[in-house]
Every structure is written in C-alpha cells, then in structure tokens.
Amino acid sequence: MTESSAPEPDAAQYGSSRQRIVSLLRDDQYQRAWIFGGLTGITRWLELLALGIYAYEVTGSPFLVALLPILRMLPLTLFGAVTGALADRFDRRDFLLASVVLVLAITGVMAWISWTGAITFTHVAIASFLSGLFWTTDMPVRRRIIGDIAGPDRLSQAMGLDAATNNLTRMIGPLIGGVLYQTLGLTGVFILSAVTYALSFLLVLGLRSSDDAAPSEEEGVLEDHGIAAGLRTLRDALGDPHLRRLLAVTVVFNVWGFPFISMLPVIGKSTFGLDPSRVGLISSLEGLGSFIGALVFAFILRPSMFLRAYVWSTAAYVALIACLGVAGYPALAAALLIVIGLASAGFQTMQSTLFYLAAPPKMRSRIFGLLTICIGAGPFGFLNVGLMAEKFGAEMALLITGVEGAVVLLLIAIPWTELRRPGG
Numbered sequence: 001m002t003e004s005s006a007p008e009p010d011a012a013q014y015g016s017s018r019q020r021i022v023s024l025l026r027d028d029q030y031q032r033a034w035i036f037g038g039l040t041g042i043t044r045w046l047e048l049l050a051l052g053i054y055a056y057e058v059t060g061s062p063f064l065v066a067l068l069p070i071l072r073m074l075p076l077t078l079f080g081a082v083t084g085a086l087a088d089r090f091d092r093r094d095f096l097l098a099s100v101v102l103v104l105a106i107t108g109v110m111a112w113i114s115w116t117g118a119i120t121f122t123h124v125a126i127a128s129f130l131s132g133l134f135w136t137t138d139m140p141v142r143r144r145i146i147g148d149i150a151g152p153d154r155l156s157q158a159m160g161l162d163a164a165t166n167n168l169t170r171m172i173g174p175l176i177g178g179v180l181y182q183t184l185g186l187t188g189v190f191i192l193s194a195v196t197y198a199l200s201f202l203l204v205l206g207l208r209s210s211d212d213a214a215p216s217e218e219e220g221v222l223e224d225h226g227i228a229a230g231l232r233t234l235r236d237a238l239g240d241p242h243l244r245r246l247l248a249v250t251v252v253f254n255v256w257g258f259p260f261i262s263m264l265p266v267i268g269k270s271t272f273g274l275d276p277s278r279v280g281l282i283s284s285l286e287g288l289g290s291f292i293g294a295l296v297f298a299f300i301l302r303p304s305m306f307l308r309a310y311v312w313s314t315a316a317y318v319a320l321i322a323c324l325g326v327a328g329y330p331a332l333a334a335a336l337l338i339v340i341g342l343a344s345a346g347f348q349t350m351q352s353t354l355f356y357l358a359a360p361p362k363m364r365s366r367i368f369g370l371l372t373i374c375i376g377a378g379p380f381g382f383l384n385v386g387l388m389a390e391k392f393g394a395e396m397a398l399l400i401t402g403v404e405g406a407v408v409l410l411l412i413a414i415p416w417t418e419l420r421r422p423g424g
Contacts, residue, residue: 096141107197173284289339
C-alpha cells in the first residue's frame with residue numbers, strides 16, 4: 001500500500017526538527033489533542049496500577065490481576081475495525097466527544113459504588129471492559145487527528161512528541177495510582193479519573209471538526225465506504241508483505257511484551273514485599289525510560305532509520321523482559337525497567353509514524369483501525385502470562401514470554417528484505 005499523491009508542504013516551511021517541534025507546541029489544535037492524550041494517558045496508567053493492586057489484594061490470584069487488562073483491551077479486538085470505519089464516516093471530533101462522555105459516565109458510577117462500600121471485583125471487571133470502548137478511539141481517531149494537524153512534514157516530530165508524552169504518563173500514572181490507592185482507596189482513584197475525563201472533554205470541544213468525514217445522504221455506514229471498505233482494506237493490507245510484517249511486529253509487542261506490566265503489582269507485593277506506593281514507584285520507572293527514549297528518538301531518527309528502530313527496539317524490549325524475570329533484586333529490577341522503557345520508546349515512536357505513512361490519506365483511519373485490532377491481540381498475551389504466573393510464578397512467566405517473543409520476532413525479521421537495504 002502506498003501513499004497517495006496528495007500535495008505535501010515544503011520542508012523548508014518548518015526547518016529543523018527543533019523548529020518543527022516548537023511550531024507544533026504553538027499550534028492550538030495540536031496542543032489540545034496532545035494534552036488530551038496526556039490527561040487520558042495518566043488516567044489509564046493510574047487505573048491499571050491501582051486496579052491491579054486491588055485485584056491481587058482481594059483475590060490473591062495473578063490470573064485475575066491479568067484478567068483486568070484483558071477485559072480493558074478486549075474492545076480493541078472486537079471493535080477496532082468498526083471504530084476505524086466509523087471514524088472515516090463521521091466527524092472525528094464529535095466521535096471523540098461521545099467516547100469521553102461514555103467513559104466519564106462509567107467512571108462516575110464506579111466512584112459512587114466505591115464510595116458506598118459496595119464495590120467488588122466483578123464491578124471492577126465490568127468497568128474495565130466498558131472503559132476499553134473509549135480506548136478503541138485512540139489510534140483511529142485521536143492519533144489520526146494529530147497526524148492531520150501536523151501534516152507530512154511535521155509527522156515524525158508530532159508522533160514522537162505524542163509518544164514521549166504517553167511514556168511520561170506511564171511514569172506519572174503509576175506513581176499517582178500507588179499513592180492514591182494507599183491513601184484514599186479506589187474511591188479516590190475513580191474521582192480523580194472522573195476529573196481528568198471532564199477536563200479532556202473541554203479540550204476536545206475546542207478542536208475543529210474534520211472536513212473529510214461527513215457521510216452522504218445516500219450512503220450508510222455499512223455501505224461501500226464504511227465497514228465493507230474497511231474489510232477490503234484488511235484484505236489488501238494483509239496482501240502487502242511489508243505492511244503485514246509491520247502489523248506482525250505490533251502483535252509481538254502486544255502479545256509477548258506489553259502484558260508484562262500486569263505482573264509488576266504481583267512481583268512488587270509477593271516477591272519484593274513492597275507497599276502500594278513503592279509498587280507504583282518501581283512500576284513508573286519503565287515509563288521514565290520510555291519518556292527519555294522517545295525524546296531522544298524524536299530528535300535523532302531520520303526516515304531511513306524508522307523501520308530498523310521499530311523492529312530492533314521491539315527485539316530488545318522482549319529480550320529484556322526475559323531478563324526481568326530472573327532479576328531477583330528490587331534494585332536490579334528497577335534498572336532493567338528503565339532500559340525496557342528505553343527500548344519500548346523506539347517501537348512506540350515509530351509505530352504511528354510508519355502506519356500513517358503507509359496508508360493512503362482517505363484510508364488512514366481504517367488502517368489505524370486495523371492497527372487497533374493488532375493491538376487488541378494483547379488479551380491473548382495477558383491470558384498467557386496470567387496462566388503461566390498462576391502455575392509457575394510471575395518471574396518464570398516473564399522469562400518464558402520474553403523468550404517466546406524474541407523467537408517469533410526473529411522469524412519475522414529473517415525474510416524482511418527492507419531491514420537489510422541501505423536506507424531501509
């Protein structure tokens with residue numbers, strides 16, 4: 001699949017990478033979409049950490065701890081393609097507003113249930129699944145909006161800055177989540193989440209409506225330009241070896257890599273004997289490494305390096321997770337988490353950039369919807385690591401999944417000729 005011949009701005013318009021980043025930070029529309037991603041990202045990670053600690057405290061089961069992120073990611077698998085098709089058919093700003101209203105209502109109800117003392121693991125599990133509906137909009141809607149605002153010339157910097165911010169939220173979120181859970185319990189967690197979603201709603205109100213997504217009166221969303229076209233995009237994409245391998249790397253990251261985070265509350269409490277605040281602190285170190293890495297990648301990576309950074313960062317990521325499984329000491333685990341974060345930054349910075357560039361402009365939301373489905377493979381990874389942790393322990397589960405991921409990625413990379421070409 002190739003980029004269309006739509007006109008692109010002159011590179012001289014923005015100058016160096018630093019000047020492009022400065023121009024983005026002065027752009028009101030980019031500011032809104034960027035800060036929205038930061039606020040919702042903090043909320044996502046603080047909830048993931050706090051709810052994981054809660055699940056382990058009330059159930060004592062590593063599998064049920066892993067079940068919560070499974071439920072949160074399941075909508076990505078079930079509805080990722082649908083969201084991508086709808087985002088191409090309807091105004092993306094309004095779509096985002098509706099999704100924020102949904103997650104705000106869910107969080108408000110959970111805060112009330114927790115405040116009354118009636119909350120159970122079942123309530124948390126149901127809320128995790130429903131909140132996952134909101135996260136199906138991140139790739140095909142919010143990041144599509146960011147790409148459209150930035151334009152081709154500033155795309156790498158826009159996605160890099162967004163990835164750096166997302167990684168910073170992975171540091172801030174667990175820190176806040178651990179302290180908040182220890183001091184105010186789940187009620188405090190859900191109240192803070194509701195406040196951040198309300199602020200996010202106000203940010204989206206100021207975004208301009210998309211001018212290329214309004215459906216005609218004659219066509220419905222299930223017609224030629226809606227879900228049916230999205231399914232044809234899936235067929236065409238899977239027929240393109242390069243795009244197929246890009247998608248496969250995303251699957252590796254989300255099945256054998258990312259699910260390791262669900263084991264951090266288990267290892268922190270059962271292996272290292274840490275309280276919730278210190279579990280949050282050690283969990284935040286992966287986000288710290290990712291933040292630093294994303295900033296570095298945003299400044300130093302050239303287009304010829306994008307693909308290699310995407311693939312080999314993922315390889316380092318899964319290999320280091322295997323090492324984390326045999327760390328044994330909190331200090332060593334903390335150091336490894338920072339380096340794991342550095343590796344994940346290469347993958348995350350390049351993921352949105354490579355897929356945005358690979359997709360024709362009119363199909364970008366659908367390609368991002370397809371990417372969302374691959375991200376939605378994550379529940380299989382959480383299920384895998386959760387079941388192994390239940391049987392062999394959390395540390396051995398990380399060792400096994402890391403080795404599995406490295407082997408699968410090696411099989412993907414061996415026939416990938418673009419990785420070996422000068423200029424990639």
